[in-house]
Structures are given as C-alpha cells and as structure tokens.
Amino acid sequence: MRGRLDGLSMLVTGGGSGIGAAVTLAYLREGATVTAIERSTDHAAELRHAAQGLPLHVVEGDATAPDVVTAATDVAIAAGGGVDQLTCCVGVFDHYVSLRELSVAELLAAAEETWRLNVLSTLVAVHAAWPALRDARGSVTLTLSESAFHPVGGGVLYGSSKWALRGVVQHLSADLAPQVRVNGVAPGGTTGTRFSGLHSLGRGATTVDARAGRDERIAAGTSLHVKPAPEDHAGAFVYLADPVAARIVTGVIVNSDGGHAPAAAVNRPPGSMEGDRR
Incomplete structure (x- = not known):
C-alpha cells in the first residue's frame, strides 16, 4: 500500500522529541x-x-548552527536524492516570564536566546535547504503555537517569537514562490512534549510538563476539552507536506489547538499559571 509521501526526502530540524519526533515518524x-x-x-x-x-x-547536532544544518541537508540529498520538504520544529519556552520580573541584562539574554532559537534557526534552515527545495519544487512547514494568535501558552518573549513566525510564513511563501510552498502548523497545549525553557534564565532543564495539573488546564482551555498528544498534530504536517493534496496550499497556517476557548484567556488572573498550554 502506497503512502502519501512515497519517494519523498524530508529534512526535520528538532526531530528527536515531542512534536518533532511525532512528525518524523508520521513522515516515515x-x-x-x-x-x-x-x-x-x-x-x-x-x-x-x-x-x-x-x-x-x-544527524546529531545543534539545529541552530549553519554548519550542522548544511551537513544534514547533504545527508538528506544523499539519502533521498534531494530535499522535497523541510520541517522546522526547533523551539525554546519562556515559562511565562514577565518583563516585570527581569533585569535589563536578563531581558537581553533571554530575548536573544528565544528569538535565535525560535526564529533565526528557521531562517538558517531554509537558507541551507533552499537550493535543494527549489530543484525539487518542494515545501517548507514551520512550527508555530497558539501563542502566535492569542496571549496564552507563553510569555511575551515566546509569544512574540511565534508571532514573528507568522510573518516568516507569509513573507517566505511570497519570497520562495513559485518553486516552493511555505506553510505552518500552530499547535495548542500538548502533553508529553518535553519542551524545555531558557538556559539564559537557568530554566534549561525545566520542561512544561513539570507543572502539576497542566493536562487539566490544557483541556479546560480548548473548545473540544481535549488533551492533545504530539501525534495529534502530525496529520496537519503530513497534509501540508503532501505535494498532491496540498499542491495549491501556501502561506497557510493550520491551527491544531483543539479549538481556542477565549474565556480561558479572559479569566486568567495576572501572573497566574491558569491557561498553561504549550
């Protein structure tokens, strides 16, 4: 039985855990x-x-480093004859840190780390893979967050980085056309992601799943009252990567968030962890 992505060569950054791993396995x-x-x-x-x-x-290495991404692109070309699809899943979380809590030095360090990992790493990956993607008339899929649409799921540093990726999707979909399609997936709160925090603030070993009651808060913040697992988002990535089903889809973001429940954000007390999502 043929798969939807038979014969395609995919490159996934941050593909070893959470949503990245689920997407990698779905592609396979x-x-x-x-x-x-x-x-x-x-x-x-x-x-x-x-x-x-x-x-x-x-390829074991830092997906934000240009030489690592270039080497991985070469591996993908050797293994699959090219690069038909690039999926970017690298990210770091800010654990809802507020500007009011940071010194200037902490703000500068945390902002640089957040935007470098969440935004610049994506541009580095696209830059490295562009010639192969162009030749294959391929596609790019970026991983956003519900924080790119609503003030939930993170603090201002994380949220602003994901809002920036909305712009990246729009601008790259025009910049890389007509050869390459560019889209995004914006997951909501997800269980079992092992999504970790900022090293610059001493939270690099802390994951979002460490907070007690997080699964219940995720479900309460969705219209469907669900607790998505990484695998629940993989179908959206597979669809966008499918050169037949999504042949005319570019500049689009799929919101796989269980249906945003606005009341969860409105009723969240300032500085609280209510609505803890991604």
Whole structure:
C-alpha cells in the first residue's frame, strides 16, 4: 500500500522529541525518507529505536548552527536524492516570564536566546535547504503555537517569537514562490512534549510538563476539552507536506489547538499559571 509521501526526502530540524519526533515518524510511515537533526544523544537513540528500520537518518547536532544544518541537508540529498520538504520544529519556552520580573541584562539574554532559537534557526534552515527545495519544487512547514494568535501558552518573549513566525510564513511563501510552498502548523497545549525553557534564565532543564495539573488546564482551555498528544498534530504536517493534496496550499497556517476557548484567556488572573498550554 502506497503512502502519501512515497519517494519523498524530508529534512526535520528538532526531530528527536515531542512534536518533532511525532512528525518524523508520521513522515516515515507515509513512505518518506527522513533526515532528522537532534541535539540530544538520548533523544536521537529513542527516535532511531521508534523508527523500527524505516529509512531514517539522524544527524546529531545543534539545529541552530549553519554548519550542522548544511551537513544534514547533504545527508538528506544523499539519502533521498534531494530535499522535497523541510520541517522546522526547533523551539525554546519562556515559562511565562514577565518583563516585570527581569533585569535589563536578563531581558537581553533571554530575548536573544528565544528569538535565535525560535526564529533565526528557521531562517538558517531554509537558507541551507533552499537550493535543494527549489530543484525539487518542494515545501517548507514551520512550527508555530497558539501563542502566535492569542496571549496564552507563553510569555511575551515566546509569544512574540511565534508571532514573528507568522510573518516568516507569509513573507517566505511570497519570497520562495513559485518553486516552493511555505506553510505552518500552530499547535495548542500538548502533553508529553518535553519542551524545555531558557538556559539564559537557568530554566534549561525545566520542561512544561513539570507543572502539576497542566493536562487539566490544557483541556479546560480548548473548545473540544481535549488533551492533545504530539501525534495529534502530525496529520496537519503530513497534509501540508503532501505535494498532491496540498499542491495549491501556501502561506497557510493550520491551527491544531483543539479549538481556542477565549474565556480561558479572559479569566486568567495576572501572573497566574491558569491557561498553561504549550
């Protein structure tokens, strides 16, 4: 039985855990050859094990480093004959930090780290993969967040970086046309992501799942009252990567957030963790 992505070569940055891993595995199961960049040796090993012999190639390294992304692009070209699709899943969380809580030095360091990882890394990856994507008439899918649409799911640093990615989708969809399609997926709160915080604020080892009661807050903040897992978002990525089903889709963001519940944001007390989502 043919998969939707049979014969395609995919490059995934941040593909070793959470949504990135779920998307990588979904691509593989749909018939693609996937090259994933993953910084953590442990996560890379887990991904290889989960792939169960499917055509996965893991490049261990920092997906924000141009030389690593260039090397991974070369691996994808060698493994799959080109790069048909680039998916960017690298990100860092700000744990709702407020400007009121930061010194100027902390603000500068935290902003640089957030915007470098969440925004600049995407531009670096697209820059490295562009020639191969152009030749393949391929596509790019960026990972946003509900924070790109509503003041929930993070603080001003995280939220502003995801708002910036909305602009990246729009501008790149025009810049790379007509050869390459550019779209995004904006997940809402998700369980089991191991999504970690800012090293510049000493929170690099802290994940969003560490907070008690987070799953219940996620469900309460959605219209469908659901607690999405990483796998629940993978279908949106597969659709956007499909060169047949999504042939005329570009500049689009799919909101896989369970249906935003505005009351959850309106009723959130200032400085509280209510509405803790991504």
